[in-house]
Amino acid sequence: MAIKPLKITSYTTTNALGAGNRASLQALQEGRTGLSQNQFDGCDLKTFVGEVAGLDEVCLPEHLAAFNCRNNRLTYLGLQQDNFSEAVLAARNKYGGRRIGVFLGTSTSGIQQTELAYMELANQANSGKRLSSDYHYTQTHNTFSLGDFVQQYYELNGPAHVVSTACSSSAKVFASAYRHIQTGFCDAALVGGVDSLCLTTLYGFNSLQLVSEQKCTPWGKDRLGINIGEAAGFALLERTDNSSEQLTLQGYGESSDAYHMSTPHPEGRGAAKAMQAALDSAGLNSNDIDYINLHGTATQSNDSAEDNAVMTVFGNTTAASSTKGWTGHTLGAAGITEVIFGCLAIENSFMPVNLNTQEIDPTMNANIVMTKNNNTVNRFISNSFGFGGSNCSLIIGRKG
Amino acid sequence: MSTTIYVNAISLVAPGLPDWRQSQSVLSGKEKYTFEDLPTFSPAILPANERRRTTQLIKLALHAAEECLDSNLVAAENYATVFASSDGDHGIIDKICKALTLPEHPVSPTLFHNSVHNAPSGYWAIAAKAQHSSNSLSACDESFAAGLVEASTFALVEQQPVLFVAYDYPAPMLLDSVRHLQAGFAVAMCLSANKEQNSIVKLELHLDESNTHTKCNNSGLEHLRTGNPAARSLPLLQAISNNKTQNIVVPYLQSTSLNISVKAA
Numbered sequence: 292m293a294i295k296p297l298k299i300t301s302y303t304t305t306n307a308l309g310a311g312n313r314a315s316l317q318a319l320q321e322g323r324t325g326l327s328q329n330q331f332d333g334c335d336l337k338t339f340v341g342e343v344a345g346l347d348e349v350c351l352p353e354h355l356a357a358f359n360c361r362n363n364r365l366t367y368l369g370l371q372q373d374n375f376s377e378a379v380l381a382a383r384n385k386y387g388g389r390r391i392g393v394f395l396g397t398s399t400s401g402i403q404q405t406e407l408a409y410m411e412l413a414n415q416a417n418s419g420k421r422l423s424s425d426y427h428y429t430q431t432h433n434t435f436s437l438g439d440f441v442q443q444y445y446e447l448n449g450p451a452h453v454v455s456t457a458c459s460s461s462a463k464v465f466a467s468a469y470r471h472i473q474t475g476f477c478d479a480a481l482v483g484g485v486d487s488l489c490l491t492t493l494y495g496f497n498s499l500q501l502v503s504e505q506k507c508t509p510w511g512k513d514r515l516g517i518n519i520g521e522a523a524g525f526a527l528l529e530r531t532d533n534s535s536e537q538l539t540l541q542g543y544g545e546s547s548d549a550y551h552m553s554t555p556h557p558e559g560r561g562a563a564k565a566m567q568a569a570l571d572s573a574g575l576n577s578n579d580i581d582y583i584n585l586h587g588t589a590t591q592s593n594d595s596a597e598d599n600a601v602m603t604v605f606g607n608t609t610a611a612s613s614t615k616g617w618t619g620h621t622l623g624a625a626g627i628t629e630v631i632f633g634c635l636a637i638e639n640s641f642m643p644v645n646l647n648t649q650e651i652d653p654t655m656n657a658n659i660v661m662t663k664n665n666n667t668v669n670r671f672i673s674n675s676f677g678f679g680g681s682n683c684s685l686i687i688g689r690k691g
Numbered sequence: 692m693s694t695t696i697y698v699n700a701i702s703l704v705a706p707g708l709p710d711w712r713q714s715q716s717v718l719s720g721k722e723k724y725t726f727e728d729l730p731t732f733s734p735a736i737l738p739a740n741e742r743r744r745t746t747q748l749i750k751l752a753l754h755a756a757e758e759c760l761d762s763n764l765v766a767a768e769n770y771a772t773v774f775a776s777s778d779g780d781h782g783i784i785d786k787i788c789k790a791l792t793l794p795e796h797p798v799s800p801t802l803f804h805n806s807v808h809n810a811p812s813g814y815w816a817i818a819a820k821a822q823h824s825s826n827s828l829s830a831c832d833e834s835f836a837a838g839l840v841e842a843s844t845f846a847l848v849e850q851q852p853v854l855f856v857a858y859d860y861p862a863p864m865l866l867d868s869v870r871h872l873q874a875g876f877a878v879a880m881c882l883s884a885n886k887e888q889n890s891i892v893k894l895e896l897h898l899d900e901s902n903t904h905t906k907c908n909n910s911g912l913e914h915l916r917t918g919n920p921a922a923r924s925l926p927l928l929q930a931i932s933n934n935k936t937q938n939i940v941v942p943y944l945q946s947t948s949l950n951i952s953v954k955a956a
Contacts, residue, residue, distance in 0.1 A: 389898070389947060398807065405788050409865070413792035421868055428869040434779060434808055434829035439944075448945035450898060452828040452837040455779070455808030463826060470844035474694050476898060491787055494796040495803030545824035547816035553804040564822060678804055679813025681825060 293574030296539035297469060297528045299687070300479075301378035303369060304631040306522035306618045307341030311372035316635050318617065319643050322663065325618050326506050326518055326647075333410075334493050339506050341520025341619025342488060343368070358440045360401030360431035361487040361521075366440060369485065369523030378527050379445050382479045392477035393442050393451040394467045396460025396484030398623035398677075400453075401431035403489040437485055449477045455623065457677030458586070459545075460484055461524065462626030465685055466543040468528050483525035486623040492519055499553060501590050507620070509587035509613030510594055510659050511648040517588045520619025524627030531690065538634055541670070541686045542573025548680025554592050555676060559600025562586075562674065565682035566604045569672060573686045577605045580686070582642050582671040584629045585657070587613020588620050597674065598655040605657075612660040616646030626675040626683065633671040633687055642666045693897035696843040697890040697956055699852075700881040702758035703928060704729070704751060705915060706874045710758060718925075718932035724911040729875045736764055736818040744801055745814060747875070748780045748860040752811035753818070755877035756856050767819035770854040770881070771845055772812060774827045775838025777920040778870060779808045781862030811856070823851065834859070835878070835923045836941045836949040843896055847884045855880045857921040873918025878928065890956035892931050901948045905939045927951055 303311060307325025308318040318325060326339040349364040370376055382391055408426040430436055438453040450471050454460045461484025468480035486492075496502050496517060503515035531539060546568060548561035555562065570577060583605065586597055594613075601611060614632050621628050632643055642660045651659055670688030701711045707727045708714040716722040733742060734753040742750070752774060760767055783806045790798050807813070809827035816825055824845070830837030835857040842855035858877035862870055886893070905926040907913040916925045923941055930937040930953040939951040 389900075402784070402788075405784060405866075406791055409788040410792050412865070422865055426869060428866070429831065432784075433777065433831050433870075435777065435831040435834075438829075439831065442945050448947045450837070450840060450947075451944050452775075452830045452834075452841060454826060454828050456812070456825070456827050457807045457809055466824075467826070467828075467841060467844075470848045471840070473848050474844045476694070476840065476844065490791045490796065491798070491803075491806070494791065494798045495787070495800075495806065498798045498800040498803055545826075547812075547822050547825045549816040549820050549822045551817070552810070552813050553800075561822060677809070678807045679809040679825075679827075680816055681809055681812070681827075 294469060294542060294572050296531055296541050298531045299538040299540060300527040300529050301375050302526040302631050302634055303373035303375040304522065304524040304628055305343060305369040305372055306621060306628055307343060307520055308617060310368055312635060316639060320641060324506065324616060324646055331488050333490055336493055336497055336502065337504050338502050339518040340488060341518060341621065343521050355440060355443060357427045357430040358436065360404045362401040362437060362485055363440050365487050365521060365523045366437055366485045369525060375525055379481060382527060383445065386478045388447045389449050390478040391447045391449045392468055392471045392480035393438055393447055394464040394480055394482050395437050395441060396454045396464050396623045396626065397434065397437050398455060398457050398460060398486050399489055399491055400434050400436050402491050404431040406490050441481065456681040457679055458622050458625050459675040459677040459681045459683040460623035460626065462675035462683035462685055463545060465540055466545055469543065479527065479529045481525060481527055483627045484624045485523040486621055487521040488519060492622060503589065506647045507589035507615055508648040509589040509615050509645055510651050510655055512650045512652045514589045514591065514594060516590050518619040520621040522618060522621035522624040522628045524624055524631050535690065537690045538637065538687060539690050541688050542569040542575065544568025544572060544684045546682045548682065550680055553678050555596035557596055559596040561680055561682045562597055562600035562676055563603040565684040566600060566672060569684040569686050580609055580670055580672050581668045582636060583609055583611035584633050584671060584673040585611050585613040586674040586676045587615050589615055595655060598657050601657045607656045607658050609658060610642055610660050611657045612643050612645035614643050629673045630685060630687060633673050636668045637689060640665050640667050642668060693895040694843055694847060696846060696894050696896065697883050697886050698880050698892050698894060699883055699887050699889050700759050700761065702755050702879045704755050704877045705922065715932040718929045724909055726911060741814060746780055746782050746805065748782065749811045749814055751860055751875050751877045752856050752858040753815055755858060755879040756815055756854060759854060759879035759881055764819060768821045769852060770821060771823040771851050772815060772821065772825040773838055773842040773845060773853055773855045774812045775834040775857040777829050777831050777834040777859050780806060781866045785863045785866055830944060832920045833942055833944050834920045836943050840896060842882055846882045850884055853882045855882055857924060859919050859921050876919040876921040878921055878924045886956055893954045893956045895952040897950050898943055898947050899950050901940050901950060903940060904942050904948065
């Protein structure tokens with residue numbers, strides 16, 4: 292049974308391409324990557340990262356100072372773009388703060404504060420026994436910190452949670468929001484996600500030998516793994532109205548690989564199930580989709596599994612690209628970042644190029660977008676797949 | 692407007708409350724409550740090699756999940772799942788953050804992939820061969836209430852049974868000084884949109900502004916309730932054990948409460 296579409300009233304992305312939608316749009320159209328040589332504080336890995344500039348200078352509002360950490364500074368910077376706050380406040384006036392849900396995704400939240408607190412302790416001459424009193428675990432590192440911060444900043448007190456299903460987190464929040472609106476727990480929802488660079492993910496992915504020394508090359512013949520990025524992205528969802536020009540969430544599909552903690556099912560079983568479920572929930576066929584935004588992390592196993600899944604559901608005709616070559620893999624923020632890239636593609640008539648990849652892996656068959664274009668996109672599917680075998684696909688398009 | 696959901700099975704793993712069947716007489720006040728340390732769990736659903744790789748937190752969550760299905764693990768694959776935990780795995784965070792202070796930053800790959808908040812969900816899906824949707828979420832101290840709402844909306848909208856598990860586990864020493872959880876606690880419920888043959892109770896849920904939260908009428912249980920986010924479920928579990936219609940108010944977020952009417956199924 293098809294879902295009732297939800298209108299995407301406002302959206303904004305901040306990532307390595309810059310703060311706000313315009314920065315991303317310009318870079319995507321000009322062919323300029325956001326990836327740069329890793330210079331992240333405390334990390335000597337030779338790799339490229341998608342770092343957001345200027346996060347150390349961002350100041351949180353005084354009454355929310357305890358939330359200060361890289362993840363919440365990135366959150367705050369992101370919320371200031373594209374008149375997003377005005378849209379949230381207009382919705383609050385319309386519905387009331389109790390009727391607006393907040394569903395956000397993150398994988399590591401503000402874990403960097405804990406890393407720093409442990410480092411400070413280790414560096415103390417006579418090795419103290421306690422973490423610094425300046426370290427506020429609950430407001431920074433706890434997984435809900437991001438949701439708490441956003442609820443308090445906008446004075447919203449409706450339903451809320453933070454989804455943390457690794458790299459599918461900020462895709463799954465769209466499904467949570469839909470369910471809460473559909474069952475009457477709220478009338479509108481602020482969705483999105485934020486993840487920020489930290490040593491845990493840089494050295495953690497490196498320990499799994501998944502970090503590329505070069506710029507990542509999704510679907511590439513000689514792909515070497517991921518570049519880690521950071522991003523904040525948000526969207527406001529409401530029930531559709533009579534106006535004709537609007538972007539809508541038309542379908543979602545969620546599944547579990549039930550295969551391995553950090554490696555996808557080789558045939559892309561769970562990924563295919565998520566894409567098919569999204570089509571089913573939208574009441575659409577595969578030929579109704581103009582563009583596939585791939586998860587496309589550029590690891591050997593992820594891309595080949597996803598290629599198999601795309602072939603199962605779509606075959607090799609639907610245009611597809613990964614945008615990880617622009618932003619790096621923004622982990623828990625990847626879902627929302629890539630949904631917004633799809634929205635920019637619809638509104639500006641282009642399909643993002645699969646950047647950095649020179650030669651496609653000859654064993655893979657998806658129809659990868661390799662050249663700059665002005666192709667029309669009326670409807671796209673965005674894939675997000677994470678550790679633990681957590682999969683989510685979203686379908687977004689113009690109304691009607 | 693409220694949302695109605697049916698509870699078809701419950702499991703409970705908490706200090707002095709070793710399982711749901713034995714615990715109901717304590718929860719209903721017929722027997723005295725005594726705090727006892729949690730044992731080490733060894734979920735039957737996990738293969739031996741996975742058991743070695745998993746932590747106390749993961750084992751606690753999976754133990755509650757399999758108990759809720761009464762070891763009918765064949766049925767496990769039919770359920771979507773919602774895992775709610777405020778804090779995730781402090782034990783792993785502690786080890787990773789210590790490793791990051793050392794030269795070469797020797798983070799173990801197994802620790803890293805177990806560090807994701809959805810590690811219990813991932814292990815469950817693999818062991819139960821469950822390919823349906825699984826969510827893992829946090830709402831800090833209100834994770835039980837937020838998880839129950841998410842699980843209920845899932846069962847209603849997707850018309851699919853949901854296995855909901857809420858759990859949290861105390862942190863090692865350093866992190867315990869900034870986030871003290873008194874003891875491990877896990878509760879699991881099988882939920883469905885429609886009444887089933889085995890339905891235990893019906894819950895009507897809505898969010899409102901009530902600020903008088905239901906407490907446990909026993910000091911030991913009340914101490915437990917405030918000591919672990921998953922234990923915020925105790926007043927609801929007491930009402931179900933008492934087998935009578937009752938209204939429970941559980942704190943939700945930012946001055947909002949979750950109002951739960953407990954009724955016969």
